[in-house]
Amino acid sequence: MSARQAWALVRDTVREAGARWVFWGFYGLSTALILFFLFLLRIDVIEGARATVTLFGETSPRAVPVERLVRGFQGAVAAFLYVAGMGLAIFASAGLMAAVVEPGRIEWLLSKPLPRTRLLLWRFAGNVLLVCVNVSYLVVGVWLILGSKTGIWDKSFLVAALTTTFMFVVLLSVVTLAVVLTGSAVLATMVAFALMVVSPLLAQHRLMVKLLDSEFWRDVWRFLYYVLPKVFEVGKINMDLLRGRPVESWMPVWSSALFAAVVLTLALVLFARRSY
Amino acid sequence: MSDDAAIETHGLTRIFRRRWRGGEVRAVDGVTLRVERGTSFGLLGPNGAGKTTFVKLLLGIVTPTAGSARLLGVDFRRPEARQAVGYLPENHRLPSYWTAAGLLDFAGALSGMDPGARRRRIPELLELVGLREWADVRLSRYSKGMLQRLGLAQALIHSPALLFLDEPTDGVDPVGRQQIRAILRELEERGVTVFVNSHLLGEVEMFCREVAIMDHGRIVASGKVKDLTAGKGYRLTAARVPEAAFEELRALAVTAAYRDGLAEFQFRTREEVNRAVDLVRAQGGWLESIIPTSSTLEEVFMRTVRAEAGEETR
Ligand SMILES: Nc1ncnc2c1ncn2[C@@H]1O[C@H](COP(=O)(O)OP(=O)(O)OP(=O)(O)O)[C@@H](O)[C@H]1O
Numbered sequence A: 001m002s003a004r005q006a007w008a009l010v011r012d013t014v015r016e017a018g019a020r021w022v023f024w025g026f027y028g029l030s031t032a033l034i035l036f037f038l039f040l041l042r043i044d045v046i047e048g049a050r051a052t053v054t055l056f057g058e059t060s061p062r063a064v065p066v067e068r069l070v071r072g073f074q075g076a077v078a079a080f081l082y083v084a085g086m087g088l089a090i091f092a093s094a095g096l097m098a099a100v101v102e103p104g105r106i107e108w109l110l111s112k113p114l115p116r117t118r119l120l121l122w123r124f125a126g127n128v129l130l131v132c133v134n135v136s137y138l139v140v141g142v143w144l145i146l147g148s149k150t151g152i153w154d155k156s157f158l159v160a161a162l163t164t165t166f167m168f169v170v171l172l173s174v175v176t177l178a179v180v181l182t183g184s185a186v187l188a189t190m191v192a193f194a195l196m197v198v199s200p201l202l203a204q205h206r207l208m209v210k211l212l213d214s215e216f217w218r219d220v221w222r223f224l225y226y227v228l229p230k231v232f233e234v235g236k237i238n239m240d241l242l243r244g245r246p247v248e249s250w251m252p253v254w255s256s257a258l259f260a261a262v263v264l265t266l267a268l269v270l271f272a273r274r275s276y
Numbered sequence B: 001m002s003d004d005a006a007i008e009t010h011g012l013t014r015i016f017r018r019r020w021r022g023g024e025v026r027a028v029d030g031v032t033l034r035v036e037r038g039t040s041f042g043l044l045g046p047n048g049a050g051k052t053t054f055v056k057l058l059l060g061i062v063t064p065t066a067g068s069a070r071l072l073g074v075d076f077r078r079p080e081a082r083q084a085v086g087y088l089p090e091n092h093r094l095p096s097y098w099t100a101a102g103l104l105d106f107a108g109a110l111s112g113m114d115p116g117a118r119r120r121r122i123p124e125l126l127e128l129v130g131l132r133e134w135a136d137v138r139l140s141r142y143s144k145g146m147l148q149r150l151g152l153a154q155a156l157i158h159s160p161a162l163l164f165l166d167e168p169t170d171g172v173d174p175v176g177r178q179q180i181r182a183i184l185r186e187l188e189e190r191g192v193t194v195f196v197n198s199h200l201l202g203e204v205e206m207f208c209r210e211v212a213i214m215d216h217g218r219i220v221a222s223g224k225v226k227d228l229t230a231g232k233g234y235r236l237t238a239a240r241v242p243e244a245a246f247e248e249l250r251a252l253a254v255t256a257a258y259r260d261g262l263a264e265f266q267f268r269t270r271e272e273v274n275r276a277v278d279l280v281r282a283q284g285g286w287l288e289s290i291i292p293t294s295s296t297l298e299e300v301f302m303r304t305v306r307a308e309a310g311e312e313t314r
């Protein structure tokens, strides 16, 4: 019975997403990128390991190593996905999470015979599923196209789907907490965006610790750095993995995961106690 | 056997704190109530009496400040208590991206019905509420009355033993109301317990066997509709009744009010109504009608609520 309810809640989430233009825009953007690589961009491999690129009838004057070319394109797609794709995903998902607690709907949902935590958790999961499928669609699509055009099948690019989905889950936890507290999709989006914007600044904690002259503010800075999700640094790890560079520290990943776990638990606990 | 009750509450209380102005609202104030299985029960009360909050408490939508309750013998804090319960919320906004059939399917799945049972039940229900032709149309294109009928259908999807309806005929036209009433009758015959929140006295009177009147979060009167409305009288309506005469008649009458530009009085005895007629005529008023009545729930309601208000000002 709980599996049936879970499936119904996920299906409801997907159905609602289908009725919203942001999700179509999200998938449309991925499709546009895939079509770009499929039709507009021509890659001619010459002299074995070098290639030229043709776009809108213009051919690049110099041939570059194919491998570098492919890595370059993959890097651009991964970075675009991690920043713009993530922003769009958050924007779209905040609306979807807030819809659950909309007056007139939440009373109805809560009257059904299932625990509140499950209600929220399965909407969360449905949301992650939507984003995960889209991100994988883009990454695998681009990977297949570049691979078939150049013969280079670099699996490390596929990790980009994983890192992006991971950071999305972290930020969606924050969105969920904000929605439970305020019911506002706009506010939830703003909070998540603020975390994205502030993370490259916080990541400079070594430099800031030198610059700040009060021990108190240094502690504040360090505290914020260690507690808040490390969007910027996980993004850097994403690129390191892509380029085959060694990863300096996994701390940004696990501390962000810990943050997400705590925030999501808090959201569920508060949701279970609220009156609507 | 205390498990026999469909609804049983003990001192159920919910206090809302006003965030800005301070102070508190006792929305539901120590309600102890028992509704037997198979009863059609009406909860009446003026706006803000606490009817909606009471139902939300029972369904775990609002958390209680104090008190306990059981639905069909199960502690109301457990999700299983809502297993055999259907609910039509007040001012609901069902997800408008579903079609009628899709929404019923979703509701059925949330109640744990298997797909086969849902497939069989959905056309039946759509037929029942007169939305069969609309099965595949999105709710965003429904009128208010249609949404209300669909809301009733979704509450019935899993054939509940206990049904909560908060202002069920809100926004429904007279024909639709008649249909809803017929549906409720049928449910009652099948032994379903129906709990209706309403401020439409006539409706509660026509449908419910038992009724409680709520005011300021408390049950101020309850009993069988039959008993509460026992007692005969006369209703007099008149036009152009001078103020002085109106006051004089008010003292004589059970209830007095202006309605649609006419003065309306309820009297207990033939002597009283005749005295009133003399008075109206002597003061230059015009008689509109005199109707013998068996005391309506409305009078009981007005009397009880007004008595409560009187007590408070004292
Ligand atoms: N979430 C809330 N926060 C604060 N006060 C509330 C809340 N919900 C209800 N109230 C207050 O509780 C009281 C009872 O409200 P309730 O909606 O239960 O009344 P009602 O009998 O259903 O009225 P109506 O006939 O208008 O639907 C009102 O004074 C209302 O202002």
Ligand SMILES: [Mg+2]
Pocket (backbone or CB within 6 Å): B051, B052, B053, B090, B166, B197
């Ligand atoms: Mg109400």
